[in-house]
Amino acid sequence: MKVTIKHIAELTGVSIATVSKVINHKDEKISHQTRDRVLEVIKEQGYIPNRVASSMVTKRTKTLGLMIPDITNPFFPELARGVEDGANEMGYTLILCNSDNDLQKEESYLEMLQEKMVDGIIFTASSRRTTMSPAFLRLNIPVVSVDREIEGLKLEGKITVDNEKGAFEAVCYLLDQGYRKIYHISGPLLSKTAKDRYAGFLRAHKEKGILPIEDHLIEGNYTSILGYEHTIGLIENHVDFDSLFCGNDLIALGAYKALHEKNIRIPEDIGIIGFDDIYMAEIVSPGLTTVRQPSYIMGYKAAEMILDLIKHKDGIQKEWVLETKLMVRGSTK
Amino acid sequence: MKVTIKHIAELTGVSIATVSKVINHKDEKISHQTRDRVLEVIKEQGYIPNRVASSMVTKRTKTLGLMIPDITNPFFPELARGVEDGANEMGYTLILCNSDNDLQKEESYLEMLQEKMVDGIIFTASSRRTTMSPAFLRLNIPVVSVDREIEGLKLEGKITVDNEKGAFEAVCYLLDQGYRKIYHISGPLLSKTAKDRYAGFLRAHKEKGILPIEDHLIEGNYTSILGYEHTIGLIENHVDFDSLFCGNDLIALGAYKALHEKNIRIPEDIGIIGFDDIYMAEIVSPGLTTVRQPSYIMGYKAAEMILDLIKHKDGIQKEWVLETKLMVRGSTK
DNA sequence: TATACTTAGTTAAACGTTTACTTAGATGGG
């Protein structure tokens, strides 16, 4: 049978309240002798506190929910790691939810998390989500969104990156290097992220006076498969392009594959810029020039912020727009 | 204030037991009318059951712990996805723990998981773990180990891959293709996984009568950094080698980088084989020949197995040794 | 008509903690 606080109390010859107090370091009013005796019995019995019982009364589970589209997408492990490290430092634990960009799955996970009484949720919205469901709005725990934002919704906290500016700088760089026929393979355009990156792409052209480029947009879905296929498409249709600004690195790596297959050189024939700076961007040859997102930091900050919200700290900054950084490597000349 | 089963009972005019029964579909003995009325009130009030409270009495949290070294290592997201999908199908939820191959962190997570009363733990041991701590042995919930096993320990369940055979086949393939000077950059050799792969490497040479190769082993740590550095080392020390059998794909990709930098062609000058078949193996150019591990399936099976163990199903298979598969791509001739 | 059985519930204990409140005894001040 499992040993409980009650057993410890009996064995030590004190009340359970006393045991509870020493466990929780509320022991200013406990004498050294009793405290040491309790501690000794706890150790000898291998007592492990039952946190579900204490959650019952404290109404805190010390658990956070992390909802992301897919941990298998290389952008997310870093972010998840950041969240986990931040949470862990404060003694919190993380429930992982992969929504697969599926709104229904997202909803059902959201409900599960509420049932499990998590103290807060860190949320990277499905790229298909454009609005909030009633279930979401009914949520009475803090939520902070990371990376992707939902237009028109006020969440408690928000951590994003300046996607428009990041894209703008990347495309400016391409233009400055002399590339003139840039195509953009984007993510799904109903997500704000993809829209913002496209907006940066447009503004760069506008400011540099390079036009028209209306048909230089190809909508993808952030996967390397579509990156590959769209690039193959461009080549086989003899489209005249000299560079690719990809909505993320996965798309860019798909493009790499297509170009390699067609024996087109990077960056001599075609320049490529990605977005995210996933782990592989550096490993691949040539190294992928890309817009770095501080994904680990985003996760870490999200954890910090949600913990502050949970503790009702005030005066905290509830919105962070982090800076991107252009990482110039070998895929651009 | 949060709405509880008690409110629902009052509003409907029945006892809380009745409400509980309809919630849990133990309603054979409940009339249609009351059931519908209860359901209606539940909906209208937006009632969400408090699973912490029910865990208290059922002694089930419907939560699993997943302990892995690092979700940031591309091998693990797939595995984690498999676990999550398996767990989710049965209404279970996953607590993610990254041990960083740090025994102390592993211990403290283990304790946390016990405190949170998870119903079972899926465990990929730290590569540094060679023995089980008392905390681990005290565990009174099912544990299944995936991928890495701990020598001399009997866990309830075990899911592995035949690493020796996978390595054997890979190295045989290299030898069959005419490669004769194969170096092996391994993982940390105190892990059984790394040892087994090395054993396969040795056996292949033995069976093909190619010897001696005692000094063809370089110990790495499963990171691309060491893969890169060791390869650079080989080249700069003018070691005579014609191919690399890498302990995992990350090492192999590090080697890619080194070889590209030194303008050495793959596979013409140097052939490379990796292990795992991570996502990138296919994307990279040339495609990486590698030993595929069914990581998603391993995770999924682990989830299945632990759920069976939790339910005390008997007659279940408690040990799976899955097959690897050599994926021949462009990095070998 | 008495008895047994069925139906549709209700009652109350239990799960393992935390915590506000109480208490018994010791100490100190006037």
Next chain:
DNA sequence: CCCATCTAAGTAAACGTTTAACTAAGTATA
């Protein structure tokens, strides 16, 4: 010596469920 204060505990309610045991009313059986 009496009252107030302090110290080191103990008491018991509460958290929101589940579930075994009970019950009251109706129905079928002999």
